[in-house]
Amino acid sequence: MGRPHVMVIPYPAQGHVLPLMSFSRYLAYQGIQITFINTEFNHNLIINSLSKSSHDDYMGDRIKLVSIPDGLEDSPEERNIPGKLSESVLSFMPTKVEELIERMISERDGPIISCIVADQSLGWAIEVAAKFGIRRAAFCPAAAATMVLGFSIQKLVDDGLIDPDGTPRVNKSIQLCPAMPKMETDKFVWVCLKNRESQRNIFQLMLQNNKSIESTDWLLCNSVYELETAAFGLSPKILPIGPIGWAHSESTSLGSFLPQDRDCLDWLDRQIPGSVVYVAFGSFGFMSKAQLEELAIGLELTKRPVLWVTGSGDQPPLKLVSDRVKLVRWAPQREVLSHRAIGCFVSHCGWNSTLEGAENGIPFLCIPYFADQFINKEYICDVWKIGLGLERDERGMVPRLEVKKKIDEIMGDDGEYKKRAMMVKEIVVKSIAKDGISHDNLRKFVKWIKS
The missing domain is CATH 3.40.50.2000 (Glycogen Phosphorylase B;)
Structure with a gap:
């Protein structure tokens, strides 16, 4: 049997691509073959940014970068229209990913896909994996609290705080439980764009993701248990594995859309x-x-x-x-x-x-x-x-x-903020050290992939 092979699909934005690339590098270090899917537009940005840095970033042949079209024009004007990207992610990309998997399966010599790791905001990718009978994991590049807010949508509707399309009915600050961060209803994740149509797109995407995530084998989160104890308590299915860049602290720019100025x-x-x-x-x-x-x-x-x-x-x-x-x-x-x-x-x-x-x-x-x-x-x-x-x-x-x-x-002079920041650093370091919660969850996930 060859090396296990994982297909990784990020949401096509810089803040999503980078942590999933770090995660891919971690898996590659554990001897797992990675196929990393970007949109053509982002793929070209990444390749062009790499030219100025070391190509060792590829880690030999262990990470293969593959691209699919996203159905948008190349002009920044179109790409920066709020909601345009989430619309293409929902309507255009699923078919392209499906065609890619079909192609890979039909190539006799191609590696069998052991698992698909998809950005948690791409519920359809989890469904595509299920359709092919491939094992699946969702990866959340945001705080666990953000995901818990998404899971609480029905309760927010029932409590009369938002309409069924996500529009806030009242303007107030809420806490999902006492130790959670306060959240303003007019600043919920999906509300903050001035554009009503894109608000609806993002809200629909979140509702669909809630459904898809139920069928995932793993729900991984780039966070630290001790920093978000209340959020992980509300949703024990979410497993912290962060911060995911620590595992290979040497410099890398793979996944960056712009060349780094060193x-x-x-x-x-x-x-x-x-x-x-x-x-x-x-x-x-x-x-x-x-x-x-x-x-x-x-x-x-x-x-x-x-x-x-x-x-x-x-x-x-x-x-x-x-x-x-x-x-x-x-x-x-x-x-x-x-x-x-x-x-x-x-x-x-x-x-x-x-x-x-x-x-x-x-x-x-x-x-x-x-x-x-x-x-x-x-x-x-x-x-x-x-x-x-x-x-x-x-x-x-x-x-x-x-x-x-x-x-x-x-x-x-009193250095109070620095002192507290150093205490938080200590908490993070403990979580990723041997026997730390993030470290253990990562180890269990790798073992599962290889089983």
């Missing part, structure tokens, strides 16, 4: 330990020019060195960038956050960033924008108490003095 690590080497404010808002921008200006001036007022990652979106006005500010388009974030120079992380609170900051003992300044980022911010500020949120003024803007005040508070 010069910023040399720049960090020249800074005083704990002095740098790291600013990164994920892979796509969401800030108005006026807000970027307030943020840039606020950072300048702190008189601290700043490493600012602009991604494919937010670019601070260049006239406001001083010699204390290092601008890069994309950074090797895991390495940046583990660098001794970093003192604070100004973040949109995406889950990957939240975990990477937490596992390195870094305090946060939070500017969430949509989807699960509000839940993650609640964890950071109210549950773990390792960061602060920013208050908006009557224009809905975060003013410059608010930015300066909060950074000074987080990086202040």
Whole structure:
């Protein structure tokens, strides 16, 4: 019998591809053959970004990158229309994945698929696996609390908090149980897009996923049991295996849509330990020019060195960038956050960033924008108490003095936030060490794949 072979299917967005690629690398290290499915558009971004880094990232022949069309135009304009992607994910991609599996099965010499690991937000992929009689696992790249919120949809409808199409009926803050983070009904994961049609698409996707997940063999979550005890208590079927990047700490850019700028690590080497404010808002921008200006001036007022990652979106006005500010388009974030120079992380609170900051003992300044980022911010500020949120003024803007005040508070002399962040780091490290809960769950999963 050959090596076990796992097909991995992420939701086609950067924040989903990266953790599933890390998971794939972990499985490949355990001697498992991986076929990783991207859309053609994302596949090309990944290949083009790789050209500047080492091709060893492929791990020999153990990870095979395969692409399928997603039915969208290549223009960024179409791709950035809210809800357009979730629509194509629902209507176009399932057939393409099915055709691919059929092709692989009909090639006599091709490897037998031992298991399909699909992003938890792709319920249809679980159904496709079931149709072919292939074993299946769902992987959640977000907090367990986000998944538990999805599982609670029917109860929210019954309690009169939302309409059957997901629209909030009341504007209030709720907790799914006492130790869970607070959630605002008008900021539920599916609500935060201004566009009604895309809200409906995402809500439908979540309802469909709830159904599909019932038939999965494993429900894995890139999280840490001790950081989300209440959420895992509410839904014991969810198994924590995070943070999933730890298993191979050497640098990798495989899965990144943009080439990483490694010069910023040399720049960090020249800074005083704990002095740098790291600013990164994920892979796509969401800030108005006026807000970027307030943020840039606020950072300048702190008189601290700043490493600012602009991604494919937010670019601070260049006239406001001083010699204390290092601008890069994309950074090797895991390495940046583990660098001794970093003192604070100004973040949109995406889950990957939240975990990477937490596992390195870094305090946060939070500017969430949509989807699960509000839940993650609640964890950071109210549950773990390792960061602060920013208050908006009557224009809905975060003013410059608010930015300066909060950074000074987080990086202040008493070091309270840093102390708590280091305690959280210890919790994470324990979970992924031998005998830790995440470590054990991963081991059991690999054993199952090989059985």
